[in-house]
Amino acid sequence: MTEPVFHTYPAPAKLNLNLLITGKRDDGYHLLDSDFRFIDLCDSIDIALRDDGDIVLLNPIPGVPADSDLTVRAARLLQQASGSTQGASLRLHKRIPMGGGLGGGSSDAATVLLALNRLWGCGLSRAALMQLGVKLGADVPVFIFGRNARATGIGEQLSEISLPEAWYVVLQPTVQVPTAAVFKEFSRRVLTGQAGFSTMRTLATTPPRQNDLQSVVCQMYPAVNEALSALRECGSPLMTGSGACVFLECGDENQAKTVYRSLSSRFSGFVAKGLAAHPMFDRE
Numbered sequence: 001m002t003e004p005v006f007h008t009y010p011a012p013a014k015l016n017l018n019l020l021i022t023g024k025r026d027d028g029y030h031l032l033d034s035d036f037r038f039i040d041l042c043d044s045i046d047i048a049l050r051d052d053g054d055i056v057l058l059n060p061i062p063g064v065p066a067d068s069d070l071t072v073r074a075a076r077l078l079q080q081a082s083g084s085t086q087g088a089s090l091r092l093h094k095r096i097p098m099g100g101g102l103g104g105g106s107s108d109a110a111t112v113l114l115a116l117n118r119l120w121g122c123g124l125s126r127a128a129l130m131q132l133g134v135k136l137g138a139d140v141p142v143f144i145f146g147r148n149a150r151a152t153g154i155g156e157q158l159s160e161i162s163l164p165e166a167w168y169v170v171l172q173p174t175v176q177v178p179t180a181a182v183f184k185e186f187s188r189r190v191l192t193g194q195a196g197f198s199t200m201r202t203l204a205t206t207p208p209r210q211n212d213l214q215s216v217v218c219q220m221y222p223a224v225n226e227a228l229s230a231l232r233e234c235g236s237p238l239m240t241g242s243g244a245c246v247f248l249e250c251g252d253e254n255q256a257k258t259v260y261r262s263l264s265s266r267f268s269g270f271v272a273k274g275l276a277a278h279p280m281f282d283r284e
């Protein structure tokens with residue numbers, strides 16, 4: 001039997017530079033208005049073709065059964081949608097913290113859809129892949145779209161934005177935040193008049209930036225508040241997505257590294273560069 005040939009594909013993390021909750025759909029999903037930026041912290045996925053039609057994750061994440069891993073679900077969804085009879089072996093290299101609001105699972109799913117669409121020769125358009133991706137999670141379409149973007153709807157209506165070079169100090173509080181619980185608590189606050197939907201969008205990418213889920217998460221998880229307070233000594237930080245990670249934007253790498261060094265004995269985290277586009281995006 002011949003050895004399988006693996007190809008490696010990157011799956012970048014994202015930051016939400018702004019996150020407004022503008023309403024709620026009848027199915028319970030919330031409407032957003034958010035600026036997504038890709039950063040250079042990436043998972044990577046090795047993929048080899050199989051001719052037996054099976055989708056095999058060779059190294060499941062502890063605590064996440066292979067069948068529920070978003071990479072496996074993405075591959076099976078593409079098989080169904082395209083009618084492909086080919087399979088794939090997947091090996092996942094996780095670097096993006098889980099439950100951090102950095103979109104790691106969604107990005108992994110998007111990378112599998114993009115890669116297998118090519119390797120299996122399915123020929124689905126980017127728009128068709130995005131429609132498949134949103135079935136796996138609201139954050140998946142932007143990673144298939146491939147450019148920094150303003151997202152509306154539940155995250156599936158995207159328009160490209162151009163962002164200046166920037167570096168980010170990202171702190172990772174030692175909690176994993178379940179996205180569904182955060183939206184549920186936000187919703188409860190709206191119903192009881194303790195919170196409201198943001199109907200007026202302020203200027204997209206100039207401070208002050210806002211994340212409507214931040215105060216909910218800070219009350220549920222004091223560790224997130226502590227990380228924000230520490231970064232406030234150096235600027236105006238924000239939480240990404242539904243947390244738990246928080247970030248501070250810096251104009252140059254040295255500044256970001258200096259800020260991170262001053263906090264690294266108290267918090268885990270990293271410095272990341274903002275990307276101009278998804279590393280798999282090729283401008284045809």
Ligand SMILES: C[C@](O)(CO)[C@H](O)COP(=O)(O)OP(=O)(O)OC[C@H]1O[C@@H](n2ccc(N)nc2=O)[C@H](O)[C@@H]1O
Pocket residue numbers: 016019028029030031032034101106136137138139140154155179180181183184241242
């Ligand atoms: C908060 C963000 O990270 C911002 O980028 C995303 O909107 C979350 O996207 P995601 O992690 O892909 O979320 P999903 O896996 O689709 O949804 C998890 C759960 O969060 C809630 N949810 C999610 C996204 C959204 N726009 N409205 C919601 O109410 C729903 O209860 C849903 O069942």
Ligand SMILES: Nc1ncnc2c1ncn2[C@@H]1O[C@H](COP(=O)(O)OP(=O)(O)OP(=O)(O)O)[C@@H](O)[C@H]1O
Pocket residue numbers: 064068069070071096097098099100101102103104105106108109139177179241242243244
């Ligand atoms: N390949 C995967 N990588 C990470 N998590 C996965 C993966 N597949 C399934 N999951 C599940 O998804 C959950 C959320 O993981 P993820 O790292 O995407 O969170 P997140 O960054 O907070 O997401 P988001 O910002 O999209 O809300 C994990 O706790 C895990 O149970």
